[in-house]
Amino acid sequence: MNQKIDNRLELRNIRPTAMRQLVYDVLDKNKKALSLYEIEQQFEDVDRSTIFRTLKTFQDNYLIHSIDDGTGAVKYALCDEECTCQPDDLHIHFLCTKCGQTNCLKNMPVPKMDLPQGFSFESANFVIKGICSICRK
Numbered sequence: 057m058n059q060k061i062d063n064r065l066e067l068r069n070i071r072p073t074a075m076r077q078l079v080y081d082v083l084d085k086n087k088k089a090l091s092l093y094e095i096e097q098q099f100e101d102v103d104r105s106t107i108f109r110t111l112k113t114f115q116d117n118y119l120i121h122s123i124d125d126g127t128g129a130v131k132y133a134l135c136d137e138e139c140t141c142q143p144d145d146l147h148i149h150f151l152c153t154k155c156g157q158t159n160c161l162k163n164m165p166v167p168k169m170d171l172p173q174g175f176s177f178e179s180a181n182f183v184i185k186g187i188c189s190i191c192r193k
């Protein structure tokens with residue numbers, strides 16, 4: 057398989073297996089966030105739980121991040137190389153209400169969080185809804 061994929065996985069301390077290479081490739085090629093169901097559709101004979109475990113490993117090692125865009129299905133997208141999914145690394149996502157696709161807006165970091173005293177950060181989902189450039193044409 058592709059050496060570039062192996063390198064990306066190894067950088068995140070993920071041992072490259074055939075399954076992991078394939079799931080990474082799907083996320084890399086699509087250039088948008090995908091749900092578990094959408095990823096599953098790209099494979100013929102792969103068990104959903106195998107894909108889910110692969111995504112979990114990726115997420116635990118900051119290779120991907122998950123997005124709750126309010127559609128009910130969690131979506132996944134690749135992180136940038138230096139991302140550690142801390143508040144400073146988070147960006148805003150854009151959900152197209154026409155095609156239902158969610159894109160990472162990596163040049164739009166989430167606003168600085170100034171939580172009240174005693175509150176601790178866990179996760180954040182900043183989602184803008186609108187019509188994407190493809191649907192506007």
Ligand SMILES: [Zn+2]
Pocket residue numbers: 152153154155156157187188189190191
């Ligand atoms: Zn769209």
Ligand SMILES: [Zn+2]
Pocket residue numbers: 121123133147149159160161
């Ligand atoms: Zn993203």
